[in-house]
Amino acid sequence: MDNLLPIQNGQAVSRADIPDLDFTVFQESVLDATRHSGFVVQFFAYEDEQSTLKLIAVIRSGLKIYVAGCSLADEYPSFTPECEKFHMFEREIAEQFGVRPKRHPWLKMVRYHANYRGKEDVFGNDYSQDIPGNYPYFIVEGDAIHEVAVGPVHAGIIEPGHFRFQCAGEKVFSLEIQLGYQHRGAEKLLEQAGQSLHRLPVIAESIAGDTAIGHSLCHSQAIEALAGLEVNEGAKIVRTNALELERIANHIGDLGALSGDVAFNPPFNYFGRIRGEFLNLMLTMAGNRFGKGLVRPGGIAFPVLEEQRKIISDKIADETPGIVNVCDLLFSAHTVLSRFEHTGTVSRANAEKLGLVGYAGRASGLPYDARITYPTEAYDLVEANKNERTVGDVHSRATVRREEITHSLSSISELLAKEIDAESIPVPAVYALAPDSFVVTINEAWRGEVSHCLLTDKDGSILRYKVKDPSFHNWIGLAMSLRNQGISDFPLCNKSFNLSYCGFDL
Amino acid sequence: MLKVIQNRLEQGYRTTKYPKESISLYSRYRGLPIVHQDCDKELARQCAEACPQQAIDAEKMVIDLGRCTFCGQCEIQSQGKFVTFTNNFELGTADREALLTSGSLPDLAEHSKQHFKSLFGRSLQLRQISAGGCNSCEADTNVLGTPFFDLQRFGIDFVASPRHADGIHVTGPISNNMKAAVLSTYEAVPAPKVVIASGCCPISGGPFWGSKDIVGDLNSLIPVDLYIPGCPPHPMTTLHALLKFFK
Incomplete structure (x- = not known):
């Protein structure tokens, strides 16, 4: 934690006081802090006054909150293979700023919109085309496997999102959730x-x-x-x-x-x-x-x-x-x-x-x-x-x-x-x-x-x-809860989490 | 089983007698605003300038209910001299222009399309589409199915498929990513069909006006028959609009 600045919830600090680390030092320090006891509160990029791309991490560990920053190149080694807590944050940064996290295990769009910097799209999408564009999803192959796709418009009075189940009979092997339909900028x-x-x-x-x-x-x-x-x-x-x-x-x-x-x-x-x-x-x-x-x-x-x-x-x-x-x-x-x-x-x-x-x-x-x-x-x-x-x-x-x-x-x-x-x-x-x-x-x-x-x-x-809405952390939890469950238990699992689509999609 | 019966007795019968009996909401509820025409123009301009939604026209002395989120800041700022929000929840209109108001709205029952009454008066099935909605409009539409409102007693219901529906009820500012889904859902509803814009979002973009990621005006995509303003509309506002427009 030596390289990170301890801060208080809701207390302003000068930007000059936020440690501006070398990327390698930043990555090591942030991963050290989150691999075991620490959690990611915020992990995002922004362009500073000189249009330099910067990365900020806000980490919570025990009763403490820490912040640190660094400059960000157009490609960097992904944090996610070392620590899964970063997986969605890195996808979000890739989508918002056209930055590629190398070796990210499942790099795909989050909300389907062009990046803010006019860079080449990381996902190869043409945003003049309607959602979902070009995105891969996890496929299980085999004679007994069938796929169920649901949404974006669901059967009740509920927000839109796309769910894709890979099943053998009634049993779900994998659920993949693709959101972005509620993105309002x-x-x-x-x-x-x-x-x-x-x-x-x-x-x-x-x-x-x-x-x-x-x-x-x-x-x-x-x-x-x-x-x-x-x-x-x-x-x-x-x-x-x-x-x-x-x-x-x-x-x-x-x-x-x-x-x-x-x-x-x-x-x-x-x-x-x-x-x-x-x-x-x-x-x-x-x-x-x-x-x-x-x-x-x-x-x-x-x-x-x-x-x-x-x-x-x-x-x-x-x-x-x-x-x-x-x-x-x-x-x-x-x-x-x-x-x-x-x-x-x-x-x-x-x-x-x-x-x-x-x-x-x-x-x-x-x-x-x-x-x-x-x-x-x-x-x-x-x-x-x-x-x-x-x-x-x-x-x-x-x-x-x-x-x-x-x-x-x-x-x-x-x-x-x-x-x-x-x-x-x-x-x-x-x-x-x-x-x-x-x-x-x-x-x-x-x-x-x-x-x-x-x-x-x-x-x-x-x-x-x-x-950051809590749903940003928790949608993956719903996907995990469906592993090896009967597909008929999906509504029950879904409601037990009751996550926000618009809070995630922003 | 005994617990089921015991709870049933405790919970009692809770359904409102509306519309046979009127309902009054707590005084703090902000419904139809009255714009005081004798208000000092300078004060009106100050309110217009401070309005987060740019919903106030100080020259014509009207408020655009299609933009207003009923936050009540103009009433506080002018200490009630420019505008007061009344308790009147009857806000639905058949025209976009009618939402620009100084305090009176056209009678919805008379201004509704009369052929809708004969077509859907006895049974109206709606497909709800959340198109970028923040889930407050959706939630306060959902409650119409709870025992207090019990929408189904009027022959009105929300259904799972557009193929089963007589029309669509749209919430949210129509995010670009939902535009295609809105259009295909609309097309899947058999004609003749009705289109309802619920909340300020599908009328004007609502809190998200000016965003490049939304369409912001449902009427620019498909013709809207019924406007229900609010952020979100109170369930009574929606109930009143549905009953007056279709019954």
């Missing part, structure tokens, strides 16, 4: 919006609408660090509660959907209705069921006072017994357990190698929870949650959700009991970003670790805005 837009900073929160909230609070917190904390804005205690509590309400609503919705996927209809319907109650609580604070408009750099856009606190605590008291009982109904039904248990298992070893995060990681025995490890907002007041079943199957991922719902309900009640009024920030807010600075923010949103990373130039304009 979010990172570029966040960079181009440059002068009109007030546009950025609206974009950040729509990176993944079901994680509107998670992403807008990361965005706001980054801007707050760069602009030197202070957030008052009341607003911090409101923002914490908003993130927990988002977690509860999504977990409850997913438990309902899991129940539906094993054809057990009562919890499917009850949880579907209960989820709506929590979206309505978000509306009570934000005026929007997904909390859009609530979190803004400097604090919150709407005051949360006695009236709103009372509505929230009354509703939580009202719904909690029902949630406990419906959970009991779901988790004690033998027909449900026989489908949940030992289905879609991702071993701890695989989860660790691939760097899974959030409930998918915790269900496989990786306890990392950014709320505890790198607390932001009012999380220093919240007690850690503990997970009982961590063997990596659908049942573990469902049980972790159940435990997190209970934990979040009690956390919100504790924070509400502090009865701190939270005033809103003045509008329009006026602020400028510190020049030549770097900041990384990390929050444990409901799916796991969300991180935003900003670099500013000498005028304080945004030079690079890097977004």
Whole structure:
């Protein structure tokens, strides 16, 4: 770790302080840090003011976060053969900047768009042609093998993506997931919006609408660090509660959907209705069921006072017994357990190698929870949650959700009991970003670790805005969970992860 | 089995009586905005300048609901002098132009295409396409199937295949990578067919306006029959629009 600079979550540092290493030293140091105990938070390229291509790595290890950088040539020896945690990040860099990681074991496009530098395309694609272009996929050969291709448009009200299964009979040997259909150019837009900073929160909230609070917190904390804005205690509590309400609503919705996927209809319907109650609580604070408009750099856009606190605590008291009982109904039904248990298992070893995060990681025995490890907002007041079943199957991922719902309900009640009024920030807010600075923010949103990373130039304009949704780590986990599973278990495995397409595609 | 019965009794009957009985949403919900025509022009211009979505025309004193994300910043900034967002969730229109409003929208039932009512009034099957959507429009469309809204009691449902559908319901700004899929899904729906643009994204690009990776306007690809604004539209907004337009 000697060559890496220790940094704090959400604290700006001068870009000049980031170690600018020789590539070989950079690669050795970063691989040393990640091969065993460390994980990749961010790994991305950007062009500096002189149009030199630079590489940045943000690594977390234990309670520490580190950053380092180096210059990047048009080709470099891939990190992935040494450490799988880099596999998707390297593909993303190849696509965004036309840089080839040599010996990358599975180099193919991520989102299907031309690179930003006008370089020759690494994948040999002609982007005037429609997706999917020229991409290889893993093929199993043999007389008994058949292939199932699904998507991009799926059978329900769900985002688009392409899934390709290689099967022998009912058994899946390999699932390969190809996304990119949702690519809206979010990172570029966040960079181009440059002068009109007030546009950025609206974009950040729509990176993944079901994680509107998670992403807008990361965005706001980054801007707050760069602009030197202070957030008052009341607003911090409101923002914490908003993130927990988002977690509860999504977990409850997913438990309902899991129940539906094993054809057990009562919890499917009850949880579907209960989820709506929590979206309505978000509306009570934000005026929007997904909390859009609530979190803004400097604090919150709407005051949360006695009236709103009372509505929230009354509703939580009202719904909690029902949630406990419906959970009991779901988790004690033998027909449900026989489908949940030992289905879609991702071993701890695989989860660790691939760097899974959030409930998918915790269900496989990786306890990392950014709320505890790198607390932001009012999380220093919240007690850690503990997970009982961590063997990596659908049942573990469902049980972790159940435990997190209970934990979040009690956390919100504790924070509400502090009865701190939270005033809103003045509008329009006026602020400028510190020049030549770097900041990384990390929050444990409901799916796991969300991180935003900003670099500013000498005028304080945004030079690079890097977004990472937890789905970027976890889609490969879903592919692993299908190995040697019946293909009919796909919906169940898929819902137990419930990953974001748009958060991945940006 | 006993637990099933016990939970059934505890959960009770939760379906709304809407539209027979009206529903009022919590006061903080931001629905149809009223633009105060007597507002000082300079204040209106300041609000227009600060609007992240460039949805405000300060000269004509209107807000474009096709661009607006209902973030409410203009109301706060003008302390309600330029605009106030009401609790009215009835926002659907049959015309793009009607979304440029100072506070009143044409009656949707009268402005809908009357032949749709006779064709789809008793049964409407829709194919949903998420085309770059952030999953909030999709999620708040999905909830129409939950017991509170129970969309199916009106003979309206979302189906798995475009071949089974009477029309498409599109969310998202139509990413370039979904353009082909939108067009082929539309073509796979047998005519006569209806096209619904849901949320500000397929109407104007929404939060992603100006991105070169999106189409941003569904109507530029295929003719849109029904516009449902919002970011996302409240489920009641969608329910109201579907009932008024087709029933």
